[in-house]
Amino acid sequence: MASDRLAGRRAVVTGAASGIGAATAARLRADGAQVFTADVQGEVDFVADLTAPDANARLVDAAVNAMGGLDTLVPCAGISAFHPLEGHDDAYFLRVIEVNLVTVFRLIRDAVPHLKAAGNGRIVTIGSTTSSFGDEGLCAYSASKHAVLGLTKSVAAELGPFGVTVNCVQPGAIATPMTAPAFSDMPEFRTFWENKAALRRLGQPADIADVIAFLCSDDARFMSGHGVWVDGGAMVRH
Numbered sequence: 001m002a003s004d005r006l007a008g009r010r011a012v013v014t015g016a017a018s019g020i021g022a023a024t025a026a027r028l029r030a031d032g033a034q035v036f037t038a039d040v041q042g043e044v045d046f047v048a049d050l051t052a053p054d055a056n057a058r059l060v061d062a063a064v065n066a067m068g069g070l071d072t073l074v075p076c077a078g079i080s081a082f083h084p085l086e087g088h089d090d091a092y093f094l095r096v097i098e099v100n101l102v103t104v105f106r107l108i109r110d111a112v113p114h115l116k117a118a119g120n121g122r123i124v125t126i127g128s129t130t131s132s133f134g135d136e137g138l139c140a141y142s143a144s145k146h147a148v149l150g151l152t153k154s155v156a157a158e159l160g161p162f163g164v165t166v167n168c169v170q171p172g173a174i175a176t177p178m179t180a181p182a183f184s185d186m187p188e189f190r191t192f193w194e195n196k197a198a199l200r201r202l203g204q205p206a207d208i209a210d211v212i213a214f215l216c217s218d219d220a221r222f223m224s225g226h227g228v229w230v231d232g233g234a235m236v237r238h
Helices: 019-030 055-067 090-118 139-162 180-185 187-196 205-216
Strands: 010-014 034-039 072-075 122-126 165-171 227-230
Touching: 010 019, 010 055, 010 090, 019 034, 019 072, 019 205, 034 055, 055 090, 072 090, 072 205, 090 122, 090 139, 122 139, 122 205, 139 165, 165 205, 180 187, 205 227
Parallel strands: 010 034, 010 072, 072 122, 122 165, 165 227
Antiparallel strands: none
């Protein structure tokens, strides 16, 4: 349900052309925030490969110029695919780390002066159930998402004195364009996660976006440094 609880907030959302990023941008706008969107392609405000060394600095500058400031970051851009460990090449492993972790670090780093100046900054990173566990064929993805959770905790400790809260949403199995091939090519994989979730369904991007909006709001003003499971109860039993 839309509200005005984010009125006055100025947010950057990456990975905003589809999936969780698109749902998040829509939800933040519905709650009154200005939102500046970025992705490698699509109908967004800033089109760039954010793995380029200067891309996140340019994104921050463009967002500040467009909105008159910046106080909220939601880096949603990420990649994932199954790769068995045997024969796993270096290039793909490093690409996953670069997209899922390094770009998040750079965006936060380059936005720090604006977040500090705001006095009530919000950062919501996107982890995974694999931020806390592992899974076959996902060594690169799991390593990157473990690191995102660690980064979140460290940034929360460093920026807390400036009024900035930093939390990590840990989605379970979510039906997005990125996960669609796995769920369609391996129906047993979809069935496994539907049955594993206590709510007996896959998550939808809006399920994650709604929690992100809460964490960006003043309702979450005393919550920082945490991983927040949004998985339909999938991990209540492992």
